[in-house]
Amino acid sequence: MSDTIYTEEASLPDPRAKDWDLPDRTDALIVGGGLTGLSTALFLSRAGRKVTLVDKGALGDGASGRNGGQLHPGHRQDQVWLTERLGEPLADTLWELGEQAVALVHQLRAELNEDCGFQPGLIEAAHTVRAFDASRHYADHLAERYGVETEILSREALAATIGSTRYVGGVRDATGGHLNPLALVEALAHAAHEAGAVLHPFVRAVHHSRRSGRIAVTLAGPGGDEHEIEADNVILAGNGYLAGLEPRVENRIMPLVNHIAATNPLPKALIPGGEAVSDTRHVVRYFRQDSEGRMIFGGGESFGRPPADVAAFVRPYLLEVYPDLADEPIAAAWSGTLGITRTRCPYIRRLDPGLYAAGGYSGQGVGLATFAGKVISDAIVGDTGTLDVFSHLPVPPFPGGRAFMSPLAALAMAWFAISDRLDLSRRGGEAAGTSAP
Structure with missing residues (x-):
């Protein structure tokens, strides 16, 4: 991240795992160490879940730690567009959720004692x-x-x-x-680590499959060694960096x-x-x-x-x-x-039982990506109401998919x-x- 200026103000230590010591089983495996993944890790850990997070690069080295730092209320599509396609009640609910997303960032900044240069x-x-x-x-x-x-x-x-x-x-x-987005990333990383989440940067998710009600994921470490981990829940939070892992996400997020x-x-x-x-x-x-x-x-x-x-x-x-x-x-x-995404609406979904995805924030991710982590955490713990609202947003695949x-x-x-x-x-x-x- 040395090519950005954000590292000068993001001084919190990187709470990365120190070795290739991955568990064989975990309650939740999160793929992606940006705002969505770290937010999910924080809230799930606080809810008492055993959380393992992996990222093929450094924490926050994707869009989360490299963006313009603008925190916008609402959604990338305006309320008129949302009302025309979804009706007033759902559009009004989405507006309120957009307000909650901004409020959550401010709540976390205060709670974690990290101003982030806001x-x-x-x-x-x-x-x-x-x-x-x-x-x-x-x-x-x-x-x-x-x-x-x-x-x-x-x-x-x-x-x-x-x-x-x-x-x-x-x-x-x-x-x-x-604000400084990398400072927010590192504040979340530190808090998630303190809450009990195990964070493994430079570990890539290669493949996943269903096995006896759980999800088995093959991981590759920095030296190429592979490790298989089973999880009750898998959260795909890699946004535009999930090449080869899940076609349903890749076909919808460019x-x-x-x-x-x-x-x-x-x-x-x-x-x-x-x-x-x-x-x-x-x-x-x-x-x-x-x-x-x-x-x-x-x-x-x-x-x-x-x-x-x-x-x-x-x-x-x-x-x-x-x-x-x-x-x-x-x-x-x-x-x-x-x-x-094609519609510039975020793709926040439960793909299958225990398999979740969040991304496609279309340039409005500082608030929505952080909020998506709480939405998915709430759904895993048992409150699916907000996730159900986001599932109404139209996010069709791109014609021809990834190719x-x-x-x-x-x-x-x-x-x-x-x-x-x-x-x-x-x-x-x-x-x-x-x-x-």
């Missing part, structure tokens, strides 16, 4: 007049339906708020914010690589209120200044291997928003693989980039005074 406030910046109109209408809907208080920012007000004139206007929401660059601490606060910002493009730009004053900027997506020079890849997106940073050196740049994801991803990213350019070439884009990168 700063409140989120801003959605509209890149066209049309997008600004849509953002304002949606803010009105949230106010009317859920009592959400937001602030509409004119072009001038937004420019003063984020230090950039590249957007038409925006909406500020005080209910979310941003691994997508996002790229982030960070500057050195800047001499002035470009975002004086300390909010995190994301824009309304299909290929989203998202950025924030952390507590040290560094600009952490995410831009661009790819499928497969990340670019050789991530800093050079992200810099044009950064300069599109902040051209005055042209001479500012990039202190660190990194990539991370998140999981998206066709690479060409589909390439086509989709090309189309989204073209759509953004078309948006800016229309009247709304001209009113914004911007140009596509």
